[in-house]
Amino acid sequence: MSESRKVLDEYDAFQLLEQAGIAVVPTKLVCSQEQLAEAAREIGFPLVCKISAAGLAHKTEIGGVKVGITDMAELQAAWDSIMEQALQASVPRQDIRGVLLQPMISGGTECIIGGMRNDSFGPVVMFGLGGVTAEVYQDVSFRLAPLRRIDAESMIADTSASVLLSGYRGAAKGDVEALADLLVAVGTLIAGNERILELDMNPVVVQQRKVAVLDAMLTVSC
Amino acid sequence: MDANLSFLFAPSGCAVFGASKDPRKAGHQIVKNILDSGYDAPVTPVSLKGDDVLGLAGYSDLADIPHQVELVVMSAPAASTPMFLYQLERRMEVQHDVKALIIAAAGFAEIGTEAGIGYQQALVDFCRRYSIRMIGPNCVGAVDVYEHFNATFIADIAMHPGGISVVSQSGAVGAWLLMNWRSSPAGRVGFSKFVTVGNMADVDIIEALEYVGNDERTRVMGLYIEGSPQARKLVETLGSIAERKPVVVLKVGRTEEGAQAAASHTGSLAGNDAVYDGALKQHGIIRVRTIEELSDTMRSCDTLPLPAGNRFFVLTQAGGPGIFCVDEMAGSGKFSAPVITQASKSKLRDVLPPIASICEPEGHADITAAATARQHVDALEVLLRDDGVDGVFFITVATLFLDLEEMAEGIVSLMEKLASEGISKPVIPVIISGNWVKPARAVLEKNEIPTFESPDRGVRAAANLIFYAESRRSGA
Numbered sequence: 001m002s003e004s005r006k007v008l009d010e011y012d013a014f015q016l017l018e019q020a021g022i023a024v025v026p027t028k029l030v031c032s033q034e035q036l037a038e039a040a041r042e043i044g045f046p047l048v049c050k051i052s053a054a055g056l057a058h059k060t061e062i063g064g065v066k067v068g069i070t071d072m073a074e075l076q077a078a079w080d081s082i083m084e085q086a087l088q089a090s091v092p093r094q095d096i097r098g099v100l101l102q103p104m105i106s107g108g109t110e111c112i113i114g115g116m117r118n119d120s121f122g123p124v125v126m127f128g129l130g131g132v133t134a135e136v137y138q139d140v141s142f143r144l145a146p147l148r149r150i151d152a153e154s155m156i157a158d159t160s161a162s163v164l165l166s167g168y169r170g171a172a173k174g175d176v177e178a179l180a181d182l183l184v185a186v187g188t189l190i191a192g193n194e195r196i197l198e199l200d201m202n203p204v205v206v207q208q209r210k211v212a213v214l215d216a217m218l219t220v221s222c
Numbered sequence: 223m224d225a226n227l228s229f230l231f232a233p234s235g236c237a238v239f240g241a242s243k244d245p246r247k248a249g250h251q252i253v254k255n256i257l258d259s260g261y262d263a264p265v266t267p268v269s270l271k272g273d274d275v276l277g278l279a280g281y282s283d284l285a286d287i288p289h290q291v292e293l294v295v296m297s298a299p300a301a302s303t304p305m306f307l308y309q310l311e312r313r314m315e316v317q318h319d320v321k322a323l324i325i326a327a328a329g330f331a332e333i334g335t336e337a338g339i340g341y342q343q344a345l346v347d348f349c350r351r352y353s354i355r356m357i358g359p360n361c362v363g364a365v366d367v368y369e370h371f372n373a374t375f376i377a378d379i380a381m382h383p384g385g386i387s388v389v390s391q392s393g394a395v396g397a398w399l400l401m402n403w404r405s406s407p408a409g410r411v412g413f414s415k416f417v418t419v420g421n422m423a424d425v426d427i428i429e430a431l432e433y434v435g436n437d438e439r440t441r442v443m444g445l446y447i448e449g450s451p452q453a454r455k456l457v458e459t460l461g462s463i464a465e466r467k468p469v470v471v472l473k474v475g476r477t478e479e480g481a482q483a484a485a486s487h488t489g490s491l492a493g494n495d496a497v498y499d500g501a502l503k504q505h506g507i508i509r510v511r512t513i514e515e516l517s518d519t520m521r522s523c524d525t526l527p528l529p530a531g532n533r534f535f536v537l538t539q540a541g542g543p544g545i546f547c548v549d550e551m552a553g554s555g556k557f558s559a560p561v562i563t564q565a566s567k568s569k570l571r572d573v574l575p576p577i578a579s580i581c582e583p584e585g586h587a588d589i590t591a592a593a594t595a596r597q598h599v600d601a602l603e604v605l606l607r608d609d610g611v612d613g614v615f616f617i618t619v620a621t622l623f624l625d626l627e628e629m630a631e632g633i634v635s636l637m638e639k640l641a642s643e644g645i646s647k648p649v650i651p652v653i654i655s656g657n658w659v660k661p662a663r664a665v666l667e668k669n670e671i672p673t674f675e676s677p678d679r680g681v682r683a684a685a686n687l688i689f690y691a692e693s694r695r696s697g698a
Contacts, residue, residue, distance in 0.1 A: 115488065116488050118497060119451075120450070120452065120454065120494065121501060124497055126488045128491075134487045134491070135491060141500050142496055144501045154504075155500065158503075198488055200488050
């Protein structure tokens with residue numbers, strides 16, 4: 001496959017996911033500092049502020065993500081810091097769209113859900129324990145897309161995420177039903193949309209009564 | 223393309239091009255194997271000098287053979303391809319009877335030379351022109367036990383009928399499996415069809431699988447594969463066979479195939495082997511890790527009933543091997559301990575020596591070295607009659623005073639008696655160990671009860687049976 005690829009900004013990725021019926025965490029794109037206050041009122045504190053820039057795959061590494069922001073002063077400071085560090089990291093000024101505001105979600109099990117188009121297998125879905133250490137532990141499982149409900153359930157059971165989600169050491173159980181629904185939806189999306197080359201939803205936080213997609217990266221062919 | 227590959231397995235007449243009088247040559251062994259397998263249509267050796275081989279009249283030209291030739295096995299050097307095709311073409315213009323080729327010779331595209339690639343292409347072009355089907359080049363051939371036809375150059379295989387069929391990408395691994403069966407306790411393992419595909423210039427592994435998978439005598443399919451550029455089609459083909467019969471796959475090359483270069487976590491985690499793992503499981507296909515597990519699992523699938531559940535009892539006559547078995551069961555995560563009824567427990571106490579340890583813990587009985595052959599069999603009967611038991615690991619260690627053959631015969635009669643009453647559950651006998659126990663194991667294996675070299679091998683085979691049974695029940 002030698003077609004040209006484009007990494008979609010999180011905001012665009014979220015819009016594509018929402019069109020496919022996949023719920024993501026509420027997200028406001030803020031393009032100027034003047035709009036921060038109104039957007040923050042809509043999202044509510046505490047919140048997360050992330051850089052929004054075209055083609056930027058790893059936001060955390062350049063200091064582009066600030067979490068646990070509790071008031072306007074902190075939010076203003078976060079904006080300044082993110083913009084400064086982005087320019088220091090040589091993110092082209094014209095690529096920076098602004099920031100994304102999202103509610104701060106705490107608790108739950110961090111998982112990763114992925115999709116990709118493999119040269120030999122075609123569309124594939126991945127599930128596992130998420131976060132930045134996903135590649136260290138490789139605690140993931142794969143199935144060919146599209147998925148039946150039973151495939152989604154068995155791929156969850158294949159990883160140690162299933163142990164955490166079943167209420168390990170008194171922790172609250174995770175909403176495995178909603179998680180399985182989400183996996184099926186991702187399978188349908190990647191199987192039905194040949195332009196999608198890679199999809200990372202990481203983290204996907206699984207809580208007792210819901211599943212929240214907190215970040216997504218999509219690579220499409222163009 | 224003619225989908226019928228039957229002429230590879232059951233031709234009415236065949237010829238061996240490159241036949242030799244020299245027993246060290248593949249061109250000799252192929253003729254010998256065809257003769258020894260009891261093939262009843264004519265076989266003709268063809269060589270430069272037209273030598274007779276093993277009492278068969280030889281020819282120097284395929285076109286001169288007076289009887290029908292539906293299959294030609296080619297074992298001459300690759301450089302003789304032009305001569306081979308010249309003779310074959312003359313035959314097709316006059317008799318036009320050849321339907322299939324087995325190109326056993328090596329030195330074609332697999333060595334990467336211009337000449338090798340050219341010879342292979344010439345074979346392919348010829349086959350397309352005359353609608354001939356071809357396996358190879360660079361393969362060891364094909365076997366159909368029920369057709370009494372062994373067109374391979376494997377030195378020592380037992381043509382015994384059974385329900386296993388094997389498709390192998392590697393000739394060497396296929397030969398490894400079949401030759402190992404010769405050294406099993408009964409000296410043979412029953413099978414149906416065997417085919418190696420080599421370079422896959424015409425018939426590829428997917429087509430071979432589809433053909434063999436449709437064979438009615440095949441009750442379980444085995445596959446050895448290193449990789450396929452059409453992995454999805456391969457897995458889906460296997461999956462459709464697995465809806466009808468168990469499919470067991472030994473897929474190697476786990477470390478070689480790295481993940482595709484990718485920006486995402488998913489892309490960098492998606493090594494082909496990890497995707498194979500999930501895709502095979504998704505389609506209810508059993509994946510094994512070793513030749514031994516492939517063999518054990520295929521034999522179990524062929525002759526044992528599928529377990530109704532995962533409650534396997536450990537009936538052991540010796541402590542150590544029993545613990546070994548329990549550890550392996552726990553490690554597999556596939557089993558749960560059966561809880562038998564009080565009535566069954568008290569029956570076990572009645573039939574076993576007083577020092578036997580019964581159901582402490584549940585699902586486990588150590589009947590001790592004091593147990594006689596009869597007591598082994600009686601205890602097995604109690605367990606198989608208990609509705610809480612889905613299968614039994616039957617572990618015993620040879621002692622000088624235990625009559626192993628009497629025990630084996632007792633198991634055979636017990637299984638027949640229970641089958642007549644409609645009780646059919648898998649029993650995994652592990653009789654330890656070595657040459658001493660081979661006669662007893664042979665008694666069981668001749669009666670279609672596979673035996674296992676060690677508890678861990680028995681556990682893996684049983685776990686694979688459970689996986690297949692579960693995936694059928696869940697409609698996977």
